[in-house]
Each structure stands twice: as C-alpha cells, then as structure tokens.
Amino acid sequence: MPTLESTSTEALLKRGIALYRESFPNSGEPTIAAAAPGRVNLIGEHTDYNEGFVLPMALSNRETIFVGNSFVDSGLGNLPRARVVSELRPQEPAEFVLRDLSPEGGFSGPAWANYIRGMVAQFLERGVRVPSFDAVIVSEVPLGGGVSSSAALEMACAVFLQEITGLALSAVDRARMGQRVEHVYAGVPSGIMDQFISSAGVAGSALLIDCRTMDTRAIPLDDPDMVIVVVNSNVKHSLADGEYGRRRKACEQAAATMGVASLRDATREQLESCRASGALGAPEDKIYERALHVIEENHRVLEAVKALEERNYTRFGKLMYESHESLRSNYEVSCKEIDILVEIAREVPGVYGSRLTGGGFGGCTVTLVRADSVQSLLKHVELLYLERAGRSPTCFVSQPGAGARPLEIQLA
Numbered sequence: 001m002p003t004l005e006s007t008s009t010e011a012l013l014k015r016g017i018a019l020y021r022e023s024f025p026n027s028g029e030p031t032i033a034a035a036a037p038g039r040v041n042l043i044g045e046h047t048d049y050n051e052g053f054v055l056p057m058a059l060s061n062r063e064t065i066f067v068g069n070s071f072v073d074s075g076l077g078n079l080p081r082a083r084v085v086s087e088l089r090p091q092e093p094a095e096f097v098l099r100d101l102s103p104e105g106g107f108s109g110p111a112w113a114n115y116i117r118g119m120v121a122q123f124l125e126r127g128v129r130v131p132s133f134d135a136v137i138v139s140e141v142p143l144g145g146g147v148s149s150s151a152a153l154e155m156a157c158a159v160f161l162q163e164i165t166g167l168a169l170s171a172v173d174r175a176r177m178g179q180r181v182e183h184v185y186a187g188v189p190s191g192i193m194d195q196f197i198s199s200a201g202v203a204g205s206a207l208l209i210d211c212r213t214m215d216t217r218a219i220p221l222d223d224p225d226m227v228i229v230v231v232n233s234n235v236k237h238s239l240a241d242g243e244y245g246r247r248r249k250a251c252e253q254a255a256a257t258m259g260v261a262s263l264r265d266a267t268r269e270q271l272e273s274c275r276a277s278g279a280l281g282a283p284e285d286k287i288y289e290r291a292l293h294v295i296e297e298n299h300r301v302l303e304a305v306k307a308l309e310e311r312n313y314t315r316f317g318k319l320m321y322e323s324h325e326s327l328r329s330n331y332e333v334s335c336k337e338i339d340i341l342v343e344i345a346r347e348v349p350g351v352y353g354s355r356l357t358g359g360g361f362g363g364c365t366v367t368l369v370r371a372d373s374v375q376s377l378l379k380h381v382e383l384l385y386l387e388r389a390g391r392s393p394t395c396f397v398s399q400p401g402a403g404a405r406p407l408e409i410q411l412a
C-alpha cells in the first residue's frame with residue numbers, strides 16, 4: 001500500500017539546496033529556508049467560518065522553500081522580481097515583477113505561482129519593500145490531497161518573506177494573510193483553520209482553536225498506543241467549490257434568522273423554535289440541517305477535547321463517527337468514496353473512530369486506531385476500498401508536527 005512518510009530535515013535541505021543550484025546556477029547559494037506543515041483536522045468540520053471550535057494537528061509532512069539572491073533591488077530603474085521553481089512542477093518555472101500583483105495583474109505564468117504572488121502582495125500592501133529573490137520549493141505534502149498543501153505553501157512563503165523583509169507577524173497575522181491569498185488568489189472562500197494550524201502547530205499536540213478569539217490550547221497526542229491514520233480517497237468531486245460557498249451562505253442565513261452574530265452563538269433551542277415558526281425558509285433549502293450540524297459539531301469538539309485529555313478513546317471515536325454522520329446527512333458534504341472508507345475503518349477491530357476530514361466531496365478521512373491495529377487497518381483499507389470503490393487509497397501515518405518556521409541552512 002502506498003504510504004507517505006515524512007522526510008528528515010537533512011534530506012529536505014539536501015534536495016532543496018541541490019534544486020536551487022541546478023535552477024539558478026548564477027545565483028550563488030540559498031541563504032534562507034522556511035518550512036510549514038500540512039494539516040489534518042481531528043474534529044470540528046465547517047465550524048471555523050462560523051467562529052466555532054476546531055481540533056486540527058499539523059502534520060510532520062512539510063512544504064519547504066529555499067531562497068537566495070542578493071536580496072537587493074537589481075539596480076536603478078530595474079524593478080525587483082522573483083524567480084520560483086517547484087520540484088513538483090519542474091516544467092513550469094515562474095517569474096514575476098514584484099509589483100502590481102493583484103489577481104487581475106495580467107500574470108501569464110503558472111497558476112500555482114499565484115499563491116506566492118498573493119503572499120508577496122500581502123507584504124506589499126503593508127507598505128513593506130520586498131527585494132528580488134530566487135526560490136525553490138520542495139514539498140512532501142501531496143497537492144490537492146486534502147491535507148492543505150496550499151496553506152502550507154502560503155505559510156512557508158510568509159515565513160521566508162518575514163525573514164527577508166524583517167516584518168514581525170504573529171501566527172494569527174500570518175494565517176489571516178494566507179486566508180486572504182486563498183480567497184483572492186485561489187478563489188476559495190475558506191475559513192482560517194488550515195492556515196492557522198500550519199502557522200501555529202505544536203509538535204506532539206493537536207490544537208484546540210477558538211476561531212472567534214483565536215485562543216488556542218495544545219492537547220498532547222503523546223500516547224504511543226494510539227495512532228492517527230489519514231487515508232486519501234484520491235477523489236475530488238468538482239462540485240466542491242460552489243457547494244462550499246452555498247454552505248457558508250446557508251450558515252449566514254441561519255445565524256441572521258436566529259438573530260445571532262454567527263452560528264457559534266446559536267443554541268439548539270433557538271434553532272428548533274425558528275424551525276417551528278417556519279422562519280428558516282423552505283425545507284428543501286436545508287437551512288435547519290446545515291445549522292444543526294454546526295451547532296452540534298461545536299459541542300462535539302469540546303467533548304472530544306475532554307475525552308482526549310482523559311485518554312477515553314472510545315468516547316473520542318464515537319464523537320468522530322457522529323461528526324461523520326452529521327457531515328454526511330445534515331451538511332451533505334461527504335461522498336460515496338469517503339463513506340466507504342469510514343465504513344471499512346468501522347469494521348476493523350482496534351479502530352476507535354473515523355470521519356471525513358477537510359472540506360469534503362472527496363479528500364481524506366482521519367481515523368483513530370490502536371497502534372497494534374494499524375497494519376490490519378492499512379491492509380483492510382487497501383483491499384476493501386479497491387473492491388468497493390474501484391480505486392486505490394493513499395495512507396499517511398503522521399505524528400503531530402510543528403508549525404511554520406525558518407530552517408537553518410547548512411551548505412555542504
């Protein structure tokens with residue numbers, strides 16, 4: 001079964017430096033490097049943009065970026081510019097001038113470079129001068145695999161740009177800048193969770209995040225008998241983008257009807273009374289179901305934190321299954337393949353719980369399993385997913401990694 005392991009920092013440094021030398025033979029050596037992780041959300045789905053609670057962990061798998069050049073403008077009259085190469089897109093190097101970086105700025109380069117253009121634009125908008133740079137990206141976070149490579153790329157960029165400009169930013173500032181890049185440059189109206197956990201992840205812990213106040217609490221995941229397995233369904237249904245926007249609108253409508261600032265403040269009682277009075281609109285719009293998911297999911301996150309702290313994995317697992325069921329039937333963001341993966345996990349002894357993780361319509365499941373049952377789970381998933389869904393899955397066993405940070409470069 002294909003599994004994804006995280007690479008050692010040394011191996012990443014080696015790959016990054018080699019790619020930089022090969023890509024920019026006249027640019028000297030890279031002098032700055034930054035890394036930022038992908039993420040998996042343990043519980044709390046579609047709650048972030050409702051100012052609710054989430055419990056993600058950063059993965060040990062990271063996107064890394066290696067940056068060099070003299071970091072001075074290329075001379076009088078010459079505009080600063082960037083050249084960027086991604087190991088995963090070797091045929092599509094990007095080059096752009098560091099001004100007029102609006103999304104409509106007439107950029108004819110590869111689409112992936114918009115994440116970098118977008119992040120540079122965030123710095124320029126703050127009045128910071130960004131000097132010329134050359135950069136290469138080496139990643140061990142699968143692209144479009146439901147573990148947020150885009151947020152990892154954004155956060156790695158933010159960190160290196162901080163290093164070359166000296167701009168001080170909090171983890172929340174960085175995350176908000178990434179969220180803006182996602183909205184404006186990728187057209188994805190996402191919440192703050194992905195960028196924030198990539199920015200602020202704590203090695204060895206999941207992070208309870210209050211998406212209203214951005215307060216956090218690290219919840220240690222240090223029990224060697226318990227393992228988090230991420231399984232990528234390797235499907236992504238294309239209706240995802242429009243549906244995501246529709247879910248957000250339904251939540252806003254529900255909150256407005258109940259007279260609360262966001263669904264974070266709504267109670268089940270308020271929701272039921274609005275439904276009883278017919279205020280939630282036509283049943284086929286499913287406003288009730290969408291709001292019900294969010295209200296209950298927020299409770300589940302807080303319950304799940306308690307369960308994790310008490311090492312009550314049976315309870316934690318039950319909450320994961322309940323979360324999945326609600327995402328499937330109330331929020332309607334699951335799909336056949338993801339449901340199959342959750343069902344397979346449920347059949348394997350030693351599995352505590354499993355659920356859709358991420359925005360939905362494909363992507364990944366996250367499963368909590370006893371360490372001595374991991375191999376059995378992987379075997380079952382490989383065999384049965386192929387049999388029932390006609391596809392091969394990709395599995396990750398990842399430890400909770402650290403958030404975005406500079407990497408020290410040792411040249412060999």
Ligand code: ADP
Binds near residue numbers: 139147
């Ligand atoms: P996810 O964030 O779940 O991985 P997205 O579709 O949001 O999926 O982001 C994936 C996109 O991010 C890629 O299609 C690409 O444009 C960009 N990206 C992320 N990491 C890299 C990388 N290392 N090299 C090139 N593009 C990247």
Ligand code: MG
Binds near residue numbers: 148149150151
């Ligand atoms: Mg993404």
